Amino acid sequence: MTKKTICFTGGGSAGHVTPNIAIINELDHQEWNIKYIGSKKGIEKELITKINIPYHEISSGKLRRYVDFENVKDIFRVLRGCLEARKILKKMRPNLVFSKGGFVSVPVIVAARSLGIPIFIHESDMTPGLANKISQRFATKIFTSFEETEKFFPKNQTRAIGSPIRKEILNGSPEQGRRFLGFHHKLPVLTIMGGSLGAKKINEAVRESIHDLTSKYQIVHLCGKGNVDQSLIGLPGYKQFEYIHEELPDILAVTDTVLTRGGSNAIFEFLALKIPMLIIPLSKAQSRGDQILNAKSFEEKGYSLTLEEESLTKESLKQTLEKLEKNRAQFKETMAKSVQGQAIKLILEEIAKIK
Incomplete structure (x- = not known):
């Protein structure tokens, strides 16, 4: 049987990574090649390499909700991240990208959409983080932890399921x-x-x-x-x-x-x-x-x-x-x-x- 490939993304905090790990641990590794795209210095790199999943680094900025000169620099970091993610995904050719959010996920999702790759995202909190607010327009399916969160996303693509819990x-x-x-x-x-x-x-x-x-x-x-x-x-x-x-x-x-x-x-x-x-x-x-x-x-x-x-x-x-x-x-x-x-x-x- 030919293996399918799934690429996970998400980072910036452990909360954007541990649910991905929970899903990774339950996937059939005989059926799926599992990859991860994250930032160069984020906590996701440490957590994912620890479980021996191939890890690919991209540039990423921080999505700030306030005025800061760093926002200008980060525009270029995000653009560079999009190009790097597209190059990685084009070579990887995944059947699916799964995102838990965090600023590093945006370039990956934009790149995946440009390549026609299906995209699933999961939002943990009651109100969407900025990364998932941006990403929702590119997503194929959207999952949320809270029923109350469904109203922030397209109705026909969204389902409240709770949070992925480590077995x-x-x-x-x-x-x-x-x-x-x-x-x-x-x-x-x-x-x-x-x-x-x-x-x-x-x-x-x-x-x-x-x-x-x-x-x-x-x-x-x-x-x-x-x-x-x-x-x-x-x-x-x-x-x-x-x-x-x-x-x-x-x-x-x-x-x-x-x-x-x-x-x-x-x-x-x-x-x-x-x-x-x-x-x-x-x-x-x-x-x-x-x-x-x-x-x-x-x-x-x-x-x-x-x-x-x-x-x-x-x-x-x-x-x-x-x-x-x-x-x-x-x-x-x-x-x-x-x-x-x-x-x-x-x-x-x-x-x-x-x-």
């Missing part, structure tokens, strides 16, 4: 997680995730409350690079890590409650795992506000509670966690009724139709 996240071992952490069974486990770089205000609020929190929970604190508090090393019931990779599924398997940012990929994973969430989204001062909308949607559906970063204090953290614990059974019951978790299956079905 390994769902297969952790609570016994191995407890052993790795050195935790017992007497107190529940609270896992705190502030994003890949950590979250200064979340770290501060947690550590100000640490003695109160450790009287009620055993805590796993993923605090970001360079953010380990040396004075708290060895505190019973409190484990700090800059970041976690291989052990994360086991840690989540033993987690009873999670405190998280509002990134779409992460909260859909916690939903699939049925872990009640306290979401502290990035503020509008730090982002375009997509995490606030993500958190609002999940709270309205009964999956989580939201605490705005501007309102985050030692006392508000304590009160919101108490409210979450008081209604734990209701949150878990509502999450159990969710039909999320089928995104990869549905995407693979659509990919299989490509000739």
Whole structure:
């Protein structure tokens, strides 16, 4: 049987790459040649080369929503990226390009359209990122994580399916997680995730409350690079890590409650795992506000509670966690009724139709 070729693209943050990896891991490698086009210095290069997928570099600019002289330079970088992507795709001759967004994806999609290659895109957040706003006019099919997002795209091309979730996240071992952490069974486990770089205000609020929190929970604190508090090393019931990779599924398997940012990929994973969430989204001062909308949607559906970063204090953290614990059974019951978790299956079905 002649193999077909699929080319993935997307980058700029882990959130634009890990869903692609989740799909790549489920594709039949006997049926598909799998390639990746990304930027020269983005996080996607590190993540994709680690799983031994052929990686092709192109020039890419940053899609800014504000006036900056760098925008002029980036016009030329994007144009160069389009030419480089077209040359790569012409040689690669893929049957399909699949994009998760991010600024590097735009030149790839423009080039693919010029060559008549089918294009699938997936939008994780409630409102489209700038890359996918541009890319939608070239796409063959568009997938979204949220039903609310469908209205931003052409109706006949768009389908809400949830977020592609890494299978390994769902297969952790609570016994191995407890052993790795050195935790017992007497107190529940609270896992705190502030994003890949950590979250200064979340770290501060947690550590100000640490003695109160450790009287009620055993805590796993993923605090970001360079953010380990040396004075708290060895505190019973409190484990700090800059970041976690291989052990994360086991840690989540033993987690009873999670405190998280509002990134779409992460909260859909916690939903699939049925872990009640306290979401502290990035503020509008730090982002375009997509995490606030993500958190609002999940709270309205009964999956989580939201605490705005501007309102985050030692006392508000304590009160919101108490409210979450008081209604734990209701949150878990509502999450159990969710039909999320089928995104990869549905995407693979659509990919299989490509000739």
